[in-house]
Amino acid sequence: MVLIKKKSKKRVFNSKKKIVKKNKKVIKKNKLIDKKTISYSKDNLFLDGVDKSLYITTLRKIDDFLNLKALKRVAIISDNDQDGVTAAVQLKLFFDSRKIDSLVFFYDHYNKAFSLPKDFLFDFNPEKTIFLDLNEGFVSTILGEIGTKAGPCLLIDHHQSSIITDAPFRVVVVKPHSFSKIEPSRYPATKMVYDLFGGKDWVCAIGVIGDFAFEQWGSFLKIVSKKYSLSSKKLNELDDIVCCVTSQYPEKINSLFEFLCKAKKPSDLLKSEYVVFKNLFEARLKILKELFYKEGEYYSDAELYFFKADNRFSGKLSNLISQQLPNQVVVIYEQPGEKIKCSIRRQDFKVNCGELANEGVRGLQNSNGGGHIPAAGASFLASDFEQFKKQVRLYLLNNPPREVIVTTK
Ligand SMILES: [Mn+2]
Numbered sequence: 068m069v070l071i072k073k074k075s076k077k078r079v080f081n082s083k084k085k086i087v088k089k090n091k092k093v094i095k096k097n098k099l100i101d102k103k104t105i106s107y108s109k110d111n112l113f114l115d116g117v118d119k120s121l122y123i124t125t126l127r128k129i130d131d132f133l134n135l136k137a138l139k140r141v142a143i144i145s146d147n148d149q150d151g152v153t154a155a156v157q158l159k160l161f162f163d164s165r166k167i168d169s170l171v172f173f174y175d176h177y178n179k180a181f182s183l184p185k186d187f188l189f190d191f192n193p194e195k196t197i198f199l200d201l202n203e204g205f206v207s208t209i210l211g212e213i214g215t216k217a218g219p220c221l222l223i224d225h226h227q228s229s230i231i232t233d234a235p236f237r238v239v240v241v242k243p244h245s246f247s248k249i250e251p252s253r254y255p256a257t258k259m260v261y262d263l264f265g266g267k268d269w270v271c272a273i274g275v276i277g278d279f280a281f282e283q284w285g286s287f288l289k290i291v292s293k294k295y296s297l298s299s300k301k302l303n304e305l306d307d308i309v310c311c312v313t314s315q316y317p318e319k320i321n322s323l324f325e326f327l328c329k330a331k332k333p334s335d336l337l338k339s340e341y342v343v344f345k346n347l348f349e350a351r352l353k354i355l356k357e358l359f360y361k362e363g364e365y366y367s368d369a370e371l372y373f374f375k376a377d378n379r380f381s382g383k384l385s386n387l388i389s390q391q392l393p394n395q396v397v398v399i400y401e402q403p404g405e406k407i408k409c410s411i412r413r414q415d416f417k418v419n420c421g422e423l424a425n426e427g428v429r430g431l432q433n434s435n436g437g438g439h440i441p442a443a444g445a446s447f448l449a450s451d452f453e454q455f456k457k458q459v460r461l462y463l464l465n466n467p468p469r470e471v472i473v474t475t476k
Contacts, residue, residue, distance in 0.1 A: 115286075117262070121246040129263060132221050132239045133195070140168045142193035142217065144209060146200035146256070147173040147182065147320055148382070149277025149309045154199045154223070154257040156327045157266030163328075173320050176205050177408050177446055182320050188216060195219050200256035202226035202437065203240075207233050223259055225251040226439065227421050250473070252439030253283035269295055269305070269333045276306040279386065279414075279442065295333050305333055308341050311348040314379045319344075351377065355384050359399075369463035371396045373456065378403045385410035386442075396423070396463060402449055406433070409445045409455075416440055417468030427459040440472055 133141075143158055145151040155171050162169040170191045173182035181188075196217040198206050206222055211233040219236040225243050241263075243254035257274030260266055272291045275284050292302055312323045323341065330336055355376055363374040372392070376384050378401045385399040389412035396418055400409040411420045411427075420443035424436035428447050431454060436445035447455055 116249040117247045125241055125246045126263065128239060128245075129221065129241065132219070135165055135167065138167050138194060140170075140191060140193050142188060142191060142196040143169055143171045144181075144196060144198050144201070145171065145173055146205075147175050147313055147317065148200070149306055149313060150255045150257050150274040151200040152309060152313055152320065152324055153270045153274035153277075153327070154255075154260045156270050156324060157257065157260045158197065158199065158264060159328055160267060161260075161264040171324060173324070174201060174205065174209060175317060176201065177403075177406075177444075179208065182317070185213065188213060192216070193218055195221070198222045198224065199260070200224055200226075203229040203231045204435070204437065206238070207231050210234050223256055223263075225254050225256055225259065227251070227437065229437075249283060250440070252278075252441055253280045255280050258284060258287075269297075270327055270330075272302060273306050273309050276303060277310055297333055301333070301337065304345075305336055307349070308336055308339075308345045310383055311345045312341050314382055315348055316344060348383075352380065352384060352387070355380055356387060359384070359388055366460055369396065369460045370394065370468070371398070371460060371463055373398045373400065375399075376401050381408060381410040385412045388412070389414050389441075394468075396420070396459075398459065400452075405449060406446050407449050407452055407455075411438070411443045411445065412441065413468075414441050415468075416471045416473075418463065418466070419472055423459060423462055426462040427455050429458060431455065 141162060143155050145155040151173065155173070159169050159171055170187065170193065172188060174180075175182070193216075196219075198209070198220060201209070201222070201224060203222070206220070210217060210220070210231070215235045217236070220234065220238040222231075222238055222240045224240070228240075228242060231238050231240075241259070243249050243251045243259065247254065255274050255278035257266075257271050257278075258280065261268070261271040268287075268291050272288055275281060275288065281288055288299075288302065291297070292299060309323065309327075312319050319341075326339065326341075327336070359372075359374045363372045365372050372388075372395055374397075376399050381399040381401045385397055388399065389395070389397045393414035394417070396411065396413045398409050398411050400407050402408070409424070411424050413420055419440050421438040421440060424438055424443035424445040426436075428434035428436035428445050431447045431451045434445070434447035434451070436443070436447075438444050445455070
C-alpha cells in the first residue's frame with residue numbers, strides 16, 4: 068500500500084513538473100521581440116492575469132517600435148529604485164544579447180538629476196530611448212530637458228497614467244493594463260521587462276520585492292528561491308542591499324548596476340562589498356522605527372501618521388512601518404534641502420495614496436505628488452508643510468476609507 072501510494076504521488080509530481088517545463092519553454096519562445104522568432108501559437112497562455120492576445124499585440128507593438136534589425140544605439144532611462152535598477156539590468160542584457168549598443172541612465176526624480184552627465188547622452192546620440200518605471204510626468208520633465216536628443220521613445224511603466232507633454236517624437240506607452248488585469252502597482256516594471264523581453268529571474272525578484280508586489284508574484288518568487296536555494300530571508304536581503312545602495316549611496320548606483328549585470332547568482336551579491344552598507348543602513352533604520360512609535364504625530368480622525376526621518380530613509384522606513392500598520396496612512400518625510408520629500412503609504416487599498424499625494428500638494432508652489440494606490444510620493448517647499456498636512460487630512464476626512472479600491476488603469 069505504502070509503495071503504491073508513494074508511486075502515485077510521485078507520478079502526480081512528475082506530471083506537474085512536465086507542465087511547468089513545457090510552459091517555461093513556451094515563455095522563452097515568446098519573449099523574443101523579433102518578428103521572425105516570435106511564435107504566436109495558440110496554447111501559450113502562461114501568465115496569471117495576462118491576456119494572451121493583448122500580450123501578443125503588445126509584443127508586436129514593441130517589436131514595431133524597436134525594429135531590432137536596424138537598431139544600433141538605444142538609451143535606457145530608468146527610475147533609481149530597486150524596480151528601476153533591476154528592470155534596466157534585464158533590458159540592458161537583452162540588448163547586449165542582440166549586440167545592440169545601449170547606455171543606461173538613472174533618473175533621481177526628487178533631485179531631477181541623472182546618474183551620468185547629460186553630455187554622455189548627447190555624445191551617445193541614441194536612435195531611440197526607452198523609459199522604465201517613470202510616470203508620464205517625469206518623462207515629460209526629462210524630455211523637456213533633453214528634447215530631440217531622445218529620438219522616438221518607448222515607456223514601460225506601471226504608475227497611474229497621465230499625459231506626456233514636450234515630446235518631439237512619438238512615445239509608445241506600455242502599461243500593465245496593455246495586456247493584463249493585474250492591478251498596476253502590483254506589476255512592477257522589472258516584471259514587465261522580464262515577461263516581455265526575458266530576463267534574469269533573481270534580479271527581477273529583487274525589484275518585485277522592492278515594489279511590494281510579492282503577494283502577486285508569490286509563485287514566481289518561490290521558483291526563484293528554490294532554484295538558488297535561498298530562504299525568503301535571504302531573498303529579502305538581496306532587496307535590502309539594492310535598496311540601501313540606491314537610496315543611501317546614489318553615487319554607487321552605476322557600479323551596482325554593472326555589478327548586477329555581471330553577477331551570475333544571488334550569492335555574488337550576498338558576498339559583495341555592498342553588504343557592509345546594508346548593515347549600517349539597517350542599524351539606523353531600527354532606531355528610526357523605534358522613534359516613529361514614540362514620536363510620530365498621529366491624527367486618529369484620519370488614521371494618519373506623520374514622522375520625520377533622516378535623509379534618504381523615508382522610502383524604506385515607510386514600507387516597514389506600513390507593513391506593521393496596513394490600515395493607517397503613514398507619511399514619512401525628510402528635508403534634504405529647501406524642499407520636503409514624503410513617502411506616503413497605506414497597504415490595505417482603501418485609500419488612493421496617489422490621489423492623496425496629488426491633493427496634498429494642490430496649489431503648492433514648486434510641488435510634485437502622485438504614485439500608486441498603496442504607495443505614493445510628494446515633494447514641496449518646506450514652508451508649505453503645514454498647508455500640506457492640512458490638505459492631506461482634509462482629503463482623508465472627505466474621502467474616508469470604505470472599500471478596497473480596484474483599478475486596472
Ligand atoms: Mn516601480
